[in-house]
Amino acid sequence: xxxxxxxxxxxTIHDVAREAGVSRGxxxxxxxxxxxxxxxxxxxxxxxxxxxxYVVNRHARSLIxxxxxxxxxxxxxxxxxxxxxxxxxxxLRGCTQALAAHDIPLLLMLAGTEDERRRITRYITAGHVDxxxxxxxxxGDPVAEQLRDAxxxxxxxxxxxxxxxxxxxxxxxxxxxARDMVRHLVSLGRRRVGMVTxxxxxxxxxxxxxxxxxxxxxxGIDLDERLVASGDYSRASGEAGAELLLERAPDMDAVFxxxxxxxQGVLSTLHRAGRSVPGDVAVxxxxxxxxxxxxxxxxxxxxxxxxxxxxxMVRVLIAQIGGDDPAAVxxxxxxxxxxxx
Amino acid sequence: xxxxxxxxxxxTIHDVAREAGVSRGxxxxxxxxxxxxxxxxxxxxxxxxxxxxYVVNRHARSLIxxxxxxxxxxxxxxxxxxxxxxxxxxxLRGCTQALAAHDIPLLLMLAGTEDERRRITRYITAGHVDxxxxxxxxxGDPVAEQLRDAxxxxxxxxxxxxxxxxxxxxxxxxxxxARDMVRHLVSLGRRRVGMVTxxxxxxxxxxxxxxxxxxxxxxGIDLDERLVASGDYSRASGEAGAELLLERAPDMDAVFxxxxxxxQGVLSTLHRAGRSVPGDVAVxxxxxxxxxxxxxxxxxxxxxxxxxxxxxMVRVLIAQIGGDDPAAVxxxxxxxxxxxx
DNA sequence: TTCTCTACTGTGAACGCTCACAGAAGCATG
DNA sequence: CATGCTTCTGTGAGCGTTCACAGTAGAGAA
Numbered sequence: 001x002x003x004x005x006x007x008x009x010x011x012t013i014h015d016v017a018r019e020a021g022v023s024r025g026x027x028x029x030x031x032x033x034x035x036x037x038x039x040x041x042x043x044x045x046x047x048x049x050x051x052x053x054y055v056v057n058r059h060a061r062s063l064i065x066x067x068x069x070x071x072x073x074x075x076x077x078x079x080x081x082x083x084x085x086x087x088x089x090x091x092l093r094g095c096t097q098a099l100a101a102h103d104i105p106l107l108l109m110l111a112g113t114e115d116e117r118r119r120i121t122r123y124i125t126a127g128h129v130d131x132x133x134x135x136x137x138x139x140g141d142p143v144a145e146q147l148r149d150a151x152x153x154x155x156x157x158x159x160x161x162x163x164x165x166x167x168x169x170x171x172x173x174x175x176x177x178a179r180d181m182v183r184h185l186v187s188l189g190r191r192r193v194g195m196v197t198x199x200x201x202x203x204x205x206x207x208x209x210x211x212x213x214x215x216x217x218x219x220g221i222d223l224d225e226r227l228v229a230s231g232d233y234s235r236a237s238g239e240a241g242a243e244l245l246l247e248r249a250p251d252m253d254a255v256f257x258x259x260x261x262x263x264q265g266v267l268s269t270l271h272r273a274g275r276s277v278p279g280d281v282a283v284x285x286x287x288x289x290x291x292x293x294x295x296x297x298x299x300x301x302x303x304x305x306x307x308x309x310x311x312x313m314v315r316v317l318i319a320q321i322g323g324d325d326p327a328a329v330x331x332x333x334x335x336x337x338x339x340x341x
Numbered sequence: 342x343x344x345x346x347x348x349x350x351x352x353t354i355h356d357v358a359r360e361a362g363v364s365r366g367x368x369x370x371x372x373x374x375x376x377x378x379x380x381x382x383x384x385x386x387x388x389x390x391x392x393x394x395y396v397v398n399r400h401a402r403s404l405i406x407x408x409x410x411x412x413x414x415x416x417x418x419x420x421x422x423x424x425x426x427x428x429x430x431x432x433l434r435g436c437t438q439a440l441a442a443h444d445i446p447l448l449l450m451l452a453g454t455e456d457e458r459r460r461i462t463r464y465i466t467a468g469h470v471d472x473x474x475x476x477x478x479x480x481g482d483p484v485a486e487q488l489r490d491a492x493x494x495x496x497x498x499x500x501x502x503x504x505x506x507x508x509x510x511x512x513x514x515x516x517x518x519a520r521d522m523v524r525h526l527v528s529l530g531r532r533r534v535g536m537v538t539x540x541x542x543x544x545x546x547x548x549x550x551x552x553x554x555x556x557x558x559x560x561g562i563d564l565d566e567r568l569v570a571s572g573d574y575s576r577a578s579g580e581a582g583a584e585l586l587l588e589r590a591p592d593m594d595a596v597f598x599x600x601x602x603x604x605q606g607v608l609s610t611l612h613r614a615g616r617s618v619p620g621d622v623a624v625x626x627x628x629x630x631x632x633x634x635x636x637x638x639x640x641x642x643x644x645x646x647x648x649x650x651x652x653x654m655v656r657v658l659i660a661q662i663g664g665d666d667p668a669a670v671x672x673x674x675x676x677x678x679x680x681x682x
Numbered sequence: 683t684t685c686t687c688t689a690c691t692g693t694g695a696a697c698g699c700t701c702a703c704a705g706a707a708g709c710a711t712g
Numbered sequence: 713c714a715t716g717c718t719t720c721t722g723t724g725a726g727c728g729t730t731c732a733c734a735g736t737a738g739a740g741a742a
Contacts, residue, residue, distance in 0.1 A: 023693075037742090063398070
């Protein structure tokens with residue numbers, strides 16, 4: 001287990017080879033999958049590795065393979081959002097775990113300012129990571145295109161908007177999720193269904209609104225623009241949105257809110273206005289983040305499968321590093337019924 | 342600026358040397374500080390670097406120097422706390438910035454579970470980072486000692502508790518900060534001053550309580566254990582603590598809370614109990630985190646200089662990597678008066 | 683037998699850099 | 713003139729690994 005002496009020079013592949021009575025090449029082959037190695041040699045090498053406490057020197061390996069065996073998790077958002085939004089938490093955790101299975105460490109890079117973005121882009125394009133998991137809801141973010149043009153394997157979380165061509169992404173099926181929620185509200189007999197949207201320069205914002213409109217139209221309910229307020233995913237914008245809706249459409253009997261955090265804001269506005277939930281107004285959220293169960297009443301919401309999103313992001317990225325073409329993955333959402341509807 | 346061809350083999354130190362008409366050695370010397378290099382050669386090399394777009398290959402460098410030129414930011418807390426506590430935000434940001442000045446990337450490592458801690462410890466001790474910035478409030482965390490014993494340069498945030506010997510740390514002067522706050526409360530004429538402490542297995546928890554007791558004693562006010570409730574820095578524990586205090590000491594006219602997040606909980610309990618702040622009860626927090634100004638009324642609090650804490654952590658760590666002995670740095674706090682007192 | 687094919691193994695040559703050393707040039711000192 | 717010192721420069725070796733290649737042994741086919 002632990003080394004005997006105090007901080008000696010760590011064992012090299014050479015030491016292992018000598019110990020096992022084989023050549024460097026054979027040890028290397030064992031290390032890299034064990035193809036074309038006899039069971040006898042395999043066994044001897046593994047035993048020698050255990051005895052010497054050998055750990056592969058990643059620098060030497062990277063020098064020759066040209067790969068760094070590490071992956072960057074790049075966030076081109078203001079850092080505040082990273083900490084405010086509970087979704088990043090699960091996403092980061094999921095990616096860390098998925099990469100741990102490949103024994104790949106994750107390099108978290110925060111690039112909230114223009115200056116940091118330049119520095120980080122340079123760092124990445126210099127080949128210091130093999131690929132990038134990019135989280136950036138904003139559209140018009142040039143980083144994605146820069147990295148793609150530099151030939152860096154890249155997977156985005158959420159569908160990129162307004163980007164010329166082929167960039168991999170993994171996203172939940174926003175439109176379908178929105179449809180499920182609004183269908184649910186309509187099935188409860190609600191007819192004056194409002195919506196607080198996400199930012200409309202993001203794919204999530206656009207798609208969820210589209211799903212909302214589709215279902216109402218299908219149900220034969222006329223669209224009423226007074227029932228739509230726009231938000232930015234923050235709790236405060238949820239409060240403001242709900243105030244606007246109550247003012248313009250006091251007869252509203254349900255509201256679909258494009259994020260749980262905003263839905264919290266909606267709940268507190270409704271509470272102040274003396275409306276009961278779900279009695280007077282049914283409220284549906286989106287995300288199934290920790291905010292959904294921290295609210296009172298607990299939110300009916302659309303679960304985004306962040307665990308699967310993160311594992312898919314990792315899978316697609318690793319495939320792309322291995323030479324595969326960019327791919328898009330859309331994952332299904334799920335309606336989670338709780339007390340707010 | 343940008344490379345001409347499409348993703349050619351990147352230029353090596355050899356290409357730069359040829360371009361500049363000097364030897365590899367001279368280029369290397371320029372890259373590493375430029376000692377023993379003539380101004381002429383210096384200039385030629387720099388021009389060649391610019392022309393070729395050369396970037397040093399860190400793997401090759403690391404292979405020979407044995408250093409990795411990267412630093413780990415290790416958090417051995419449950420990941421939830423990382424996202425809940427706004428202090429981590431500023432700490433991480435500060436460290437990232439301080440390291441950026443040295444052009445050192447920061448490897449964020451989250452090790453919330455026992456299993457992850459093992460994996461990460463192995464990773465670190467294998468020499469993949471040059472040093473570690475460790476954030477872990479819990480005492481009895483074996484990771485710090487393990488890393489120290491393995492000879493890994495290490496700086497902790499906050500004074501380690503119960504650890505045998507020499508580990509570097511940077512901390513705010515908790516006791517002095519607590520003294521300032523309680524002195525402030527007493528100077529307002531308050532005599533029944535309560536406290537909600539932090540976890541008493543952390544240095545911050547212990548020291549702030551000690552400061553509280555010292556000042557009351559100095560002011561000739563008898564200590565009353567009914568006025569002390571213990572918390573765990575979470576908002577919920579602030580609410581519970583305040584309820585306990587109100588029950589045991591209804592005549593309490595001030596309360597010192599060991600974190601702003603807990604103070605938020607205290608405020609909401611006081612509000613529910615119909616006590617006005619600061620009229621009936623003055624409330625003092627600790628941290629000056631974003632929670633302090635997000636409260637209503639805004640919190641009088643003790644500012645922890647997280648910007649300086651982070652830059653000092655980086656400074657001490659880099660010095661230690663350079664061979665210096667472990668060091669302890671205690672930074673002064675500052676009383677910030679707002680509306681809650 | 684002889685040839686071919688497969689499974690396995692060892693060896694030298696890289697990868698791109700730093701480091702130690704040798705040596706050159708310039709200048710002052712004995 | 714030799715000697716020493718300082719400043720600068722080039723060269724070979726080597727860091728620990730992978731990769732391409734050559735080579736061996738054994739099995740099966742001709």
